[in-house]
Amino acid sequence: MTAEKISIPLADLDYGEAEQQAVQRVLQSAWLTMGPETEAFESEFAAYLGVKHAVAVSSGTAALHLALLAAGIGPGQEVICPSLSFVATANAVRYCLAKPVLADVISLEDWTLSPADIESRITARTRVIMVMHYGGHACQMKEIEAIARAHDLIIVEDAAHGIGAWYGQQKLGSLGDLAAFSFFSNKNLAVGEGGMVVTDQEELAVTIRKLRSHGLTSQTHERHQGRATAYDVIGCGYNYRLDEIHSALGRVQLGKLDAGNEKRRKLAAIYQDRFRASRSVTVPFTRSPHKSNDHIAPILVPQAEQRDLLRQALAARGIQTSVHYRPIHTFSAYRDQGPFENLSLTEDIGARVVTLPMSAKLTPAQVHLVCDAIEDFFS
Numbered sequence: 205m206t207a208e209k210i211s212i213p214l215a216d217l218d219y220g221e222a223e224q225q226a227v228q229r230v231l232q233s234a235w236l237t238m239g240p241e242t243e244a245f246e247s248e249f250a251a252y253l254g255v256k257h258a259v260a261v262s263s264g265t266a267a268l269h270l271a272l273l274a275a276g277i278g279p280g281q282e283v284i285c286p287s288l289s290f291v292a293t294a295n296a297v298r299y300c301l302a303k304p305v306l307a308d309v310i311s312l313e314d315w316t317l318s319p320a321d322i323e324s325r326i327t328a329r330t331r332v333i334m335v336m337h338y339g340g341h342a343c344q345m346k347e348i349e350a351i352a353r354a355h356d357l358i359i360v361e362d363a364a365h366g367i368g369a370w371y372g373q374q375k376l377g378s379l380g381d382l383a384a385f386s387f388f389s390n391k392n393l394a395v396g397e398g399g400m401v402v403t404d405q406e407e408l409a410v411t412i413r414k415l416r417s418h419g420l421t422s423q424t425h426e427r428h429q430g431r432a433t434a435y436d437v438i439g440c441g442y443n444y445r446l447d448e449i450h451s452a453l454g455r456v457q458l459g460k461l462d463a464g465n466e467k468r469r470k471l472a473a474i475y476q477d478r479f480r481a482s483r484s485v486t487v488p489f490t491r492s493p494h495k496s497n498d499h500i501a502p503i504l505v506p507q508a509e510q511r512d513l514l515r516q517a518l519a520a521r522g523i524q525t526s527v528h529y530r531p532i533h534t535f536s537a538y539r540d541q542g543p544f545e546n547l548s549l550t551e552d553i554g555a556r557v558v559t560l561p562m563s564a565k566l567t568p569a570q571v572h573l574v575c576d577a578i579e580d581f582f583s
């Protein structure tokens with residue numbers, strides 16, 4: 205890609221005075237990791253989502269890993285997940301020494317996991333279906349839940365894209381047995397690095413809390429407060445803790461989330477309107493009945509060969525784009541993990557997708573500039 209100056213970035217942070225004050229508050233408190241800010245972030249997040257337990261962790265990938273471990277995933281087991289996702293989705297399965305079984309999406313309109321394809325890939329070793337709500341668009345959960353029930357499987361939601369988006373009257377991340385969120389810098393709720401595991405099941409939450417911090421029975425902050433004087437180690441856990449600064453930022457960002465998502469929805473509607481009659485560009489998810497958070501703005505170009513040319517033409521006008529995603533099974537690190545078969549829709553999308561700028565800071569005028577540049581390219 206060319207190195208033109210970016211004037212319309214792919215993603216942007218909505219950061220200001222409140223975030224600065226939150227960081228100051230932590231610095232003044234002189235307590236830096238997993239203390240009152242983290243506890244408050246967890247309870248505010250659980251209340252926002254309408255779930256019983258939220259456990260803050262150091263990244264979305266850590267959240268996926270702990271969710272899978274809590275679901276009992278281990279060597280020899282299989283987890284069905286999408287290939288049209290960020291590689292962390294499948295990597296988390298491999299951390300558990302289990303096998304990611306990559307499934308295809310529904311159609312060129314709905315890029316979420318196909319319930320029929322999930323069902324066709326179930327074996328005696330399958331234990332978890334890991335759905336991913338692509339771009340904040342809900343998976344077909346009613347159908348997937350019916351499959352999980354029929355085959356006695358656990359549902360883990362990779363809700364990294366899905367914060368504040370809906371499936372009917374329920375928020376994404378409150379539908380499965382467990383869900384994992386990411387607060388990476390480009391997410392709708394961004395803190396830099398961070399994540400959250402949520403569940404309604406007390407037993408799973410207890411396991412996740414232990415695994416997050418080395419399997420210890422008491423934490424440093426509890427000992428600091430005199431609530432404990434020693435600890436036992438009751439499992440081979442990890443250091444997946446979230447620190448106080450990131451937690452404080454998360455609380456401020458949570459307060460801004462719904463307004464930011466509303467802005468994104470309006471911008472996404474402009475992209476849709478502009479391309480509705482287009483003979484060159486198609487926009488997915490235009491028929492979804494569920495309210496998205498429009499985390500990203502993907503389009504499809506007609507021919508795979510046009511994709512990089514379009515991206516270069518946009519870059520020449522200072523417009524940054526990306527690709528969500530190159531399918532996981534096409535990466536070198538997955539070549540020996542297959543065979544991965546019958547993923548033709550995923551491969552087609554992976555070859556023709558361009559992700560356009562989207563953030564709560566983007567303006568309608570900028571969206572129109574992006575659309576004008578795309579129309580110019582195709583005319």
Ligand SMILES: Cc1ncc(COP(=O)(O)O)c(C=O)c1O
Pocket residue numbers: 263264265266289290292293336362364365385386387388397398399
């Ligand atoms: C779909 C998906 N899953 C998992 C992750 C991993 O999250 P993190 O980068 O916070 O580890 C991401 C992050 O980009 C993602 O987009």
